[in-house]
Amino acid sequence: xxxKRVSIFEVAKAAGVSHQTVSRVINHSPNVSPATxxxxxxxxxxxxxxxxxxARALATQRTRTIALxxxxxxxxxxxxxxxxxxxxxxxxxxxxxxxxLNDHEYTQDAFEQVADACLEQGVxxxxxxxxxxxxxxxxxxxRIKVPRVLLTSSHGDADIESAIAKSHNxxxxxxxxxxxxRTIAKHLSALGHxxxxxxxxxxxxxxxxxxxxxWEHESKAEGIESTVINVDSWSGEDAYQRMIxxxxxxxxxxxxxxxxxxxxxxxxxxxxxRALYDRGFYVPRDVSLVGFDDMPGVDNAIPPLTTISPDFxxxxxxxxxxxxxxxxxxxxxxxxxxxxGVGVIGAPLVVRExxxxxxVR
Numbered sequence: 001x002x003x004k005r006v007s008i009f010e011v012a013k014a015a016g017v018s019h020q021t022v023s024r025v026i027n028h029s030p031n032v033s034p035a036t037x038x039x040x041x042x043x044x045x046x047x048x049x050x051x052x053x054x055a056r057a058l059a060t061q062r063t064r065t066i067a068l069x070x071x072x073x074x075x076x077x078x079x080x081x082x083x084x085x086x087x088x089x090x091x092x093x094x095x096x097x098x099x100x101l102n103d104h105e106y107t108q109d110a111f112e113q114v115a116d117a118c119l120e121q122g123v124x125x126x127x128x129x130x131x132x133x134x135x136x137x138x139x140x141x142x143r144i145k146v147p148r149v150l151l152t153s154s155h156g157d158a159d160i161e162s163a164i165a166k167s168h169n170x171x172x173x174x175x176x177x178x179x180x181x182r183t184i185a186k187h188l189s190a191l192g193h194x195x196x197x198x199x200x201x202x203x204x205x206x207x208x209x210x211x212x213x214x215w216e217h218e219s220k221a222e223g224i225e226s227t228v229i230n231v232d233s234w235s236g237e238d239a240y241q242r243m244i245x246x247x248x249x250x251x252x253x254x255x256x257x258x259x260x261x262x263x264x265x266x267x268x269x270x271x272x273x274r275a276l277y278d279r280g281f282y283v284p285r286d287v288s289l290v291g292f293d294d295m296p297g298v299d300n301a302i303p304p305l306t307t308i309s310p311d312f313x314x315x316x317x318x319x320x321x322x323x324x325x326x327x328x329x330x331x332x333x334x335x336x337x338x339x340x341g342v343g344v345i346g347a348p349l350v351v352r353e354x355x356x357x358x359x360v361r
Contacts, residue, residue: 006049015043065095067118070129071103076295084316103132111138125323132204147326153206154339161341175310176344181214183349189222191357193260198228201264239271247279259358266291266298284356304352
């Protein structure tokens with residue numbers, strides 16, 4: 001008998017009940033007495049019985065499966081969010097079918113192929129980790145009747161508000177990146193900075209669009225004169241190269257370098273910090289530096305990095321809570337502040353040693 005899968009009929013025989021009763025116990029039916037439930041569960045545990053997911057789906061007309069279609073998985077934020085979604089799904093006895101899309105080689109056909117395959121599996125809801133504009137456009141426009149939750153940023157070309165108004169089965173969530181950039185601008189202004197350099201991220205990422213637009217607006221509101229460098233990637237190496245080129249182009253770097261630098265993410269900040277060091281500038285003695293993401297390890301950088309700390313795990317928890325509510329027939333409306341249709345979760349600034357009052361030059 002070693003290696004043979006235990007059947008529901010064998011469990012029923014061992015417990016002295018019908019196989020229908022075993023099925024009711026497995027599917028948490030209330031129509032089973034506590035004594036019978038305990039007897040059946042003891043037999044299940046003793047025999048190591050595992051119910052067939054296919055049979056269970058047939059019996060309940062539910063697969064209890066969520067489709068998670070994700071891009072941007074090379075980066076800290078999406079990875080932390082995905083891990084949180086999967087963990088919360090398990091707590092609620094849900095399965096997660098994960099499909100990874102390459103955000104650099106994304107096509108509409110690839111998206112439709114993955115979404116159709118998920119629907120054929122009978123998934124009950126979709127969660128889209130959609131950092132780029134094309135992914136958001138596709139996720140909003142997909143012909144999907146089951147609930148869908150998009151995790152993205154608030155600013156970009158897609159008209160999220162109109163899409164939500166047309167369907168009660170769509171919800172969008174994200175980090176309050178606009179509010180985060182306002183916090184950075186206020187922090188630097190309070191320290192006395194009046195000019196700054198901003199390194200933007202890749203143009204097709206809504207996160208990068210939101211952060212750049214927010215920085216330009218909020219820095220101006222705080223009286224900070226700002227110059228923007230488009231890096232077009234999240235890479236620390238690319239940020240290093242762009243920063244070196246910027247420094248080389250200054251007539252008098254020591255006099256002309258802004259007193260503060262803000263980057264679109266922490267990897268860029270580390271690249272900028274290396275470029276500054278290679279050209280004889282020290283953080284924060286000569287220039288203050290701020291990142292975004294609070295990646296593991298930046299608290300041990302030299303100096304420890306001041307950065308925005310988004311709660312990516314909580315974003316995953318809120319996403320799954322929204323999915324569960326929508327699957328149960330609840331509303332997709334969220335008790336969160338809305339920015340252009342996206343429910344946003346606050347992200348505080350963690351002030352460390354990379355920011356200080358500007359030195360007199």
